[in-house]
Amino acid sequence: MLRVAEHRDETPWTKTMRFKDAVDARPGQFVMVWVPGVDEFPMSISYVGDRFGITYQIVGDGTKALSKAAEGDIVGIRGPFGRGFSITGKRILVVAGGAGIAPTAPLVDAATKKGVAVRLVLGAKSSAELVFESRCAAAGAEVHVSTDDGSKGQKGFATGLASSLIEKERYDSVYACGPERMITAMADICRKRGLPMQASVERIMKCGIGVCDSCALDGKHVCTDGPVFDLEQLEKFSELGKTRLDRTGRKTGI
Amino acid sequence: MLRVAEHRDETPWTKTMRFKDAVDARPGQFVMVWVPGVDEFPMSISYVGDRFGITYQIVGDGTKALSKAAEGDIVGIRGPFGRGFSITGKRILVVAGGAGIAPTAPLVDAATKKGVAVRLVLGAKSSAELVFESRCAAAGAEVHVSTDDGSKGQKGFATGLASSLIEKERYDSVYACGPERMITAMADICRKRGLPMQASVERIMKCGIGVCDSCALDGKHVCTDGPVFDLEQLEKFSELGKTRLDRTGRKTGI
Amino acid sequence: MADLGVDLCGLRLRNPTMLASGVLDETAATMVEVARAGAGAVVTKSVGMSPREGHANPCVVELDVGLLNAMGLPNPGIEYFSEEVKAVKREGVTVIGSVIGGSEDELAAVAALMAAAGADAVELNLSCPHAKGLGTEIGSTPEDVERVCRASKERVKVPLFAKLTPNTSSISNLARAAERGGADAVVAINTLKGMAISPEARMPILANRFGGLSGPAIRPIGVRCVYEIHDAVEIPVIGVGGISTGRDALEYIMAGATAVQVGTAVWTRGPGVFKSICDDISRFMDEYGYSKVDDMVGAAHDTRP
Amino acid sequence: MADLGVDLCGLRLRNPTMLASGVLDETAATMVEVARAGAGAVVTKSVGMSPREGHANPCVVELDVGLLNAMGLPNPGIEYFSEEVKAVKREGVTVIGSVIGGSEDELAAVAALMAAAGADAVELNLSCPHAKGLGTEIGSTPEDVERVCRASKERVKVPLFAKLTPNTSSISNLARAAERGGADAVVAINTLKGMAISPEARMPILANRFGGLSGPAIRPIGVRCVYEIHDAVEIPVIGVGGISTGRDALEYIMAGATAVQVGTAVWTRGPGVFKSICDDISRFMDEYGYSKVDDMVGAAHDTRP
Ligand SMILES: Cc1cc2nc3c(=O)[nH]c(=O)nc-3n(C[C@H](O)[C@H](O)[C@H](O)COP(=O)(O)OP(=O)(O)OC[C@H]3O[C@@H](n4cnc5c(N)ncnc54)[C@H](O)[C@@H]3O)c2cc1C
Ligand SMILES: Cc1cc2nc3c(=O)[nH]c(=O)nc-3n(C[C@H](O)[C@H](O)[C@H](O)COP(=O)(O)OP(=O)(O)OC[C@H]3O[C@@H](n4cnc5c(N)ncnc54)[C@H](O)[C@@H]3O)c2cc1C
Ligand SMILES: Cc1cc2nc3c(=O)[nH]c(=O)nc-3n(C[C@H](O)[C@H](O)[C@H](O)COP(=O)(O)O)c2cc1C
Ligand SMILES: Cc1cc2nc3c(=O)[nH]c(=O)nc-3n(C[C@H](O)[C@H](O)[C@H](O)COP(=O)(O)O)c2cc1C
């Protein structure tokens, strides 16, 4: 169990929780977060290294209970788990939709630190829901904002903005995290352009350690083989963007 | 389980068994030797390092069965266990009675290798029962033999010969292994002369790892606190030379 | 090179290792991957008549000595799952269908549907320690075990395995009951009922409070159970519990197991564990002069020099 | 600083840790050393009416997850052992005398002699899994446990503890029986019946073939047993099984144990383990705001936010 060191609002529905402890993790890896007596669920690590942290949207009972934790309260953490992003090339494009910024912000940190030129497309429903814009800009990324309602940056989906950037500039690699249709759309664009790509995907997680099969995606497991997959793998997935397993193990439409 | 690499007679009642494997042990440490289907018992390590070995007297069912093992046969080994000898000083006296040469021969090896001057008193019932005389001489020790029947060297007990050596020469430390009355006699001599001493003692061993209390000696345990004890500790033992526990845990005369 | 093939109730397995029920076996694609990685057969997740979500999270606790789980038997129900079984069979994989039920009739009905879907054998899970009304509760007395096996036996033509609980004072009695009830083989052991508590949170960690202990911790218990069962019945025994190396598997085989299942080690060593176990066994057989696995089955019973 | 003292059936212990029966407790001098190293009390080796040599060697198997032992209850007999108990008492150490017997009368007679020798409490070992005619064989059914406890209770004035076996389908039933029989506390758990086989030697390693599994492997099982027993009876529970750190001890305490016993960890961590456990507990209590151990006993039962 770890003690909460800091707990702050990013937007009305998104919070960041940081811990006193350090975690030795790659951007893209995740932890299982236990809110005692309520639930345990996966969360990407949004700050790696010292005082590691998570950034989450309040969507249901578990995240609501988590949002009430005060500084000094205890939270259970298992992990880090899974495979993270690998940073390759000199110029990269990062596309983050909604809570997808959580695992990609530390990727931006790490890439800029390595001297890689980073363009970040940050998509959100509205300007009030943008997270880590200034953090990423301060890290040295060129930040391009898109909002569904046009309240800030370009109006529309992140994919639209991303594809116009790809037309303008050559990238060595593209990184995506966000809603699954955003990932499949980005995968289409990258395949057509012959661009390497990595994306982080989500599935129901129970064990987090590769035994329960609940996060299965065409025989691969998001918890151990992912959550970050490369384009080659993404293209092989017949279920991506179409179906996911529910808690009983039945495929259901996304 | 280890495979027997070599099994040779030292005397009609004493054999040396060596294994293909190396053991990282100090002289004076021991192993538990399992002869499948027969018994498991403690044996000092008589060759440390590569192709480690034990040297044992055939005294009962267990050692008799062990003596029948052929090269290539398997024997179970647990260990090394216990605390071994520590080599201190420039000139030492080693006193070994009977099978007491098993743990002291590697001590002689190690000490001479370090450049320590070693005098070894090797006691046995008769010349036919002397073990490792030439090994220790070849290592560079000055070997003094005593036999109970006078068939070789000085007639009488090893303690007699040892005490005359102590009168002649100053030693930095004395090491003893053999029958318990030899150890208590050497302890008396060393105490009177103010000489540091270490001795290896034997008790019934069941677990070998400090849980069963069967090797207890005044609240210390031969398997973990020993089998090598220093003079300060030996003097505190009220049971040494007097009583030992039988297999039920009752003190019986030695 | 040693022959690793084994005959199990008429099924020919290319090697004696199988994926244990409940680990990476809820979807066809995963089971096929595990078989490709080396398992001689796969046992499916335990499936019941209707879909179950299983217990809430947390449902696993990672321990130094193994794993504590309370998945709560999540499964999509036999109707849906029949398609998964068929998909696995299409790839030529030997598949054993594990089934659960709240009563002997329900269990027998699921078993019949599992066999109809094409499972090469059916394994009755009479031993899950953490799901109410399923598992242990219908498998904790010899009377229950016998009755339940008999009911399923009447409806299933393929070999019928009974998977027993170690949470009992005599697993031999349960095994004898399974044999009387017509089981063709006994599988031992399922997990031991356990609990982990967080002192900081002052509560059990698992949402279900109780869970099943698996992994290295339970191997000595499983080996003992198989040894006892081998003495008690004539039908084959399948050993499971804490196997992660060839040497572990050999302990079970020499205790009397014709084949072994591996669950938790897939966590610690990945699906490659099956090949690694087989390689170990094969090396051991070459060194110690065994030409077939069958020569080692129960070997630890016959020797005292 | 937190107060580690506990009250157990009227006995005041300076801390909740005790040396478990069978580990470093066959001689007075050793028990005194262990108490000096920090144990709040020591439980003696299980002692019977007449001397026993125990099983032949090998009698222990070292495992990654714990220890498998088949000592076979070696003991010098109660007549001889009474002097050891007196010697321990002379040093001011709280000593609990563990006793075994082949029948309820024999057990009661040994218990009476143990109390007469000055033991502060008597622990009935109803649960050794590897000695014929002793232990489990008289403690595996609730009827036996009740009868045996009652017989000893009539002859012993000091607190009477019943040590139960986990090799059962319901340890709660055994605990209830002990309570009905007059036991003042229940001790859980003894070892789990296990076996280790050497594939190379193709035989069980222990001379006795079967042994008892202890150490980290069994902690989740012990914690679960204590949790269940705490719900089943009113008398105190003493927790034992795989404790080697303060956190392990706290799991048991929060599951419902008033005190804990430590055996196998003396092997891995030496007699200093008692002080180290107490230091851990004390630090935890300071950090989490508990002033006495009693406030934590059973705490894992009352919370679900
Ligand atoms: C690898 C991974 C990383 C993630 N990282 C983040 C992150 O950084 N920030 C963030 O806001 N969200 C992240 N999520 C999603 C997050 O896990 C869910 O939002 C959270 O579980 C919701 O829990 P709840 O109890 O509040 O809501 P519920 O009411 O329980 O569920 C709401 C929705 O959340 C999803 N969900 C619920 N439980 C799980 C589960 N055990 N596993 C996966 N999905 C679940 C389902 O889609 C469900 O419909 C991540 C998910 C995965 C798989
Ligand atoms: C630390 C230690 C190191 C030893 N090193 C050597 C050595 O290097 N060479 C050597 O020849 N002997 C050594 N011994 C003695 C050796 O253990 C016994 O000779 C051996 O156990 C005899 O076994 P057995 O079955 O042949 O005889 P048994 O007929 O079983 O016993 C003969 C005598 O051996 C002793 N003995 C038997 N079993 C044990 C046991 N489990 N633990 C201790 N003593 C036992 C008893 O005194 C017994 O009376 C050592 C003993 C100890 C404690
Ligand atoms: C996560 C998990 C889920 C399990 N689910 C089932 C199940 O559905 N049906 C079943 O019969 N056994 C189930 N088991 C028990 C295993 O099949 C096996 O009997 C047990 O884990 C011991 O083997 P192991 O130590 O190799 O894991 C499960 C075990 C684990 C770890
Ligand atoms: C070597 C050994 C000997 C034991 N002897 C006894 C015994 O004589 N009587 C008894 O009640 N329990 C005996 N036990 C069981 C322990 O008291 C304890 O219940 C068990 O080992 C679990 O605790 P642990 O994991 O801390 O060792 C013995 C255990 C070991 C390891």
Ligand code: FES
């Ligand atoms: S969450 Fe269990 S296998 Fe991935």
Ligand code: FES
């Ligand atoms: S041999 Fe068991 S304590 Fe030393």
